Amino acid sequence: MNLPELFAERAGDYRAGMHHCTEAELPAVLAGLLAGASRVVLPAGIAEPWLTGLSVPTLPDGTAPLTAGELDEAGLSVLTGCAVAIAETGTIVLDAGPGQGRRLLTLVPDHHVCVVRDEQIVADVPDMISALPDPTRPLTMISGPSATSDIELNRVEGVHGPRRLDIVCVHP
Amino acid sequence: MSRNLPIVAITPFPVAAAHELGDAQLRANLGRATRTIRDKRARVVAEVADWEPMRDRAAAVKDEVLDNLAELLARFEAAAVAAGATVHHATDAAHANAIVTELVKAQRAESVVKIKSMATQEIGLNEALEAAGVTPIETDLAELIVQLADDTPSHILVPAIHYNRSQIRELFARRMPGFTATSDEPAVLAGAAREYLRRTFLAAKVAVCGANFAIAETGSLVIVESEGNGRMCLTLPETLIAVVGVEKLLPRFADLGDFLRLLPRSSTGERMNPYTSIFTGVTPGDGPQRLHIVLLDNGRTQVAQDPVGRAALRCIRCSACLNVCPVYERAGGHAYGSVYPGPIGAILSPQLTGQDAGFNKTLPYASTLCGACYDVCPVKINIPEILVHLRQTGPKPAAERAAMSTLSWLMRDRRRWRAALRAARSGSAPLRLIARRHGGTLRRVPWPLSAWTAHRDAPLPAAESFRDWWRRTHESS
Numbered sequence: 195m196n197l198p199e200l201f202a203e204r205a206g207d208y209r210a211g212m213h214h215c216t217e218a219e220l221p222a223v224l225a226g227l228l229a230g231a232s233r234v235v236l237p238a239g240i241a242e243p244w245l246t247g248l249s250v251p252t253l254p255d256g257t258a259p260l261t262a263g264e265l266d267e268a269g270l271s272v273l274t275g276c277a278v279a280i281a282e283t284g285t286i287v288l289d290a291g292p293g294q295g296r297r298l299l300t301l302v303p304d305h306h307v308c309v310v311r312d313e314q315i316v317a318d319v320p321d322m323i324s325a326l327p328d329p330t331r332p333l334t335m336i337s338g339p340s341a342t343s344d345i346e347l348n349r350v351e352g353v354h355g356p357r358r359l360d361i362v363c364v365h366p
Numbered sequence: 367m368s369r370n371l372p373i374v375a376i377t378p379f380p381v382a383a384a385h386e387l388g389d390a391q392l393r394a395n396l397g398r399a400t401r402t403i404r405d406k407r408a409r410v411v412a413e414v415a416d417w418e419p420m421r422d423r424a425a426a427v428k429d430e431v432l433d434n435l436a437e438l439l440a441r442f443e444a445a446a447v448a449a450g451a452t453v454h455h456a457t458d459a460a461h462a463n464a465i466v467t468e469l470v471k472a473q474r475a476e477s478v479v480k481i482k483s484m485a486t487q488e489i490g491l492n493e494a495l496e497a498a499g500v501t502p503i504e505t506d507l508a509e510l511i512v513q514l515a516d517d518t519p520s521h522i523l524v525p526a527i528h529y530n531r532s533q534i535r536e537l538f539a540r541r542m543p544g545f546t547a548t549s550d551e552p553a554v555l556a557g558a559a560r561e562y563l564r565r566t567f568l569a570a571k572v573a574v575c576g577a578n579f580a581i582a583e584t585g586s587l588v589i590v591e592s593e594g595n596g597r598m599c600l601t602l603p604e605t606l607i608a609v610v611g612v613e614k615l616l617p618r619f620a621d622l623g624d625f626l627r628l629l630p631r632s633s634t635g636e637r638m639n640p641y642t643s644i645f646t647g648v649t650p651g652d653g654p655q656r657l658h659i660v661l662l663d664n665g666r667t668q669v670a671q672d673p674v675g676r677a678a679l680r681c682i683r684c685s686a687c688l689n690v691c692p693v694y695e696r697a698g699g700h701a702y703g704s705v706y707p708g709p710i711g712a713i714l715s716p717q718l719t720g721q722d723a724g725f726n727k728t729l730p731y732a733s734t735l736c737g738a739c740y741d742v743c744p745v746k747i748n749i750p751e752i753l754v755h756l757r758q759t760g761p762k763p764a765a766e767r768a769a770m771s772t773l774s775w776l777m778r779d780r781r782r783w784r785a786a787l788r789a790a791r792s793g794s795a796p797l798r799l800i801a802r803r804h805g806g807t808l809r810r811v812p813w814p815l816s817a818w819t820a821h822r823d824a825p826l827p828a829a830e831s832f833r834d835w836w837r838r839t840h841e842s843s
Binding site for chain 1: 395398399402403449505506507508511524525526527529530531534552553555556559560563564567568584585586592593594595597598600601602619620622623624626627634636637638639640641642643644645646647649651652653
């Protein structure tokens with residue numbers, strides 16, 4: 195199994211929604227995933243071509259930073275890229291770089307859509323660490339939607355973070 | 367002061383364990399939980415080809431930390447301060463509590479949101495904050511359940527494992543403002559906690575956390591969690607206070623490569639936990655704008671001086687040793703009388719406090735020395751070796767002292783020993799009739815040997831010694 199296949203399998207294990215497309219198909223796939231949102235939160239530096247198919251209003255985090263209260267609005271989705279992804283564990287890693295944004299953007303809304311390109315996928319955790327451009331940026335490693343097993347060991351998805359995580363894998 | 371710490375057993379382990387063993391629900395819940403997590407762990411560990419070399423590497427890194435503690439602490443502090451954090455040093459629990467309380471008061475906060483943290487439980491921070499008029503709010507679901515019930519955690523990883531869903535629903539109905547659900551489905555209960563805590567997170571001014579790792583090279587803190595309550599606490603409040611045991615250091619950022627592979631697999635039996643946050647100082651416009659790091663000693667540098675016992679400080683609090691321990695599985699976490707239960711608790715609590723604190727000297731005996739804990743430990747702490755070491759160096763029970771000194775006097779002289787054996791044989795002859803009913807063993811004998819028979823049967827001396835048998839069968843012709 196190559197790295198993109200392994201990543202898709204492992205991230206799928208954690209009940210992230212997995213989607214596959216080419217660069218050309220990406221805007222349409224994103225438009226479909228975000229069609230049900232009231233508005234789409236956009237981090238600074240998001241790739242403009244991704245947004246060309248969107249049919250819903252956007253809420254950019256710009257010079258006037260969004261507050262946690264604004265992000266708590268019902269029905270919001272957030273769209274981001276990632277810094278690196280780990281195949282072995284099905285993990286996406288955000289480092290607050292362009293197109294990923296401040297940490298609360300991917301925390302407060304109930305739905306997170308993340309775009310991962312094949313070339314961003316590394317084998318395991320040590321490779322992720324060497325692939326980070328700057329480890330002192332705020333880092334968030336995400337493996338599936340938030341979850342708890344605190345009540346009789348029953349896994350419940352979506353406690354405090356986004357209850358739905360969709361990952362779009364862009365293949366060449 | 368140290369006698370009131372949440373790491374001091376106020377009851378001898380055998381007494382506390384006997385009490386817990388009477389709780390049938392606890393035993394059923396624990397048995398199911400430990401078996402489930404144990405099996406999950408075994409599956410994901412088997413996937414990793416270099417698991418054993420990785421354990422060796424992790425143990426070596428942690429030993430490097432203990433060998434260079436002062437230097438690495440200084441490096442961590444310099445890096446964290448350069449990144450905008452304020453670093454405090456706390457010698458003991460009272461000192462740490464005073465520092466945190468003052469920091470909270472300085473923000474005029476009436477409450478703080480908390481991420482589950484063993485270090486803050488160890489120092490009794492919640493009680494100290496409450497005494498100062500500040501309400502600590504636990505945000506991990508299980509910790510919230512335990513806090514609402516005015517109870518104490520029974521497991522490091524799943525602290526509310528002794529509660530069933532119907533008990534949790536009843537508890538929420540009684541103690542959680544606005545709770546109206548009639549279902550006891552885990553998803554409904556978790557949803558209620560989400561609603562309740564969301565309002566709290568959005569209003570919180572101060573958060574308190576621990577750390578799974580602290581990186582000396584960069585001054586970064588690493589927090590591993592599942593629910594997202596950690597990310598809420600680390601991201602939304604303006605002020606963040608981290609209480610970090612000094613042994614949490616790792617020298618280099620790259621060391622995380624092994625530790626982030628070892629911890630989730632050992633702990634929850636997952637390849638990776640849902641969320642890991644790594645942050646370095648203060649980032650303008652993103653997350654807390656005031657970061658205080660309280661480096662906690664509380665006995666650790668003392669433990670680091672003991673060449674055998676120090677390995678306990680490698681612990682990354684994964685709780686794998688609890689799930690494989692036959693004693694923990696039956697007695698449960700409360701029997702250990704400390705926030706650190708199970709095999710690791712039996713070596714950590716008495717070392718951090720000294721064995722003369724409360725009944726902590728009974729903890730090194732809360733083990734069969736089977737060694738299952740050593741086999742699963744991701745940082746290869748030889749727990750049985752440290753248990754024996756603590757038994758050897760700690761205060762001995764009076765009965766054992768009496769029995770051992772008598773035996774040593776008898777064994778010092780061959781004739782004395784033979785006479786004693788003969789006396790034991792003839793003296794025990796009448797008992798053979800009773801013992802025959804129990805497979806040749808005795809259920810109860812008088813003091814000091816009663817200390818042995820309180821928990822086990824005692825064998826009778828053989829009817830004939832080896833020497834007598836040899837003489838009779840080989841030398842009679």
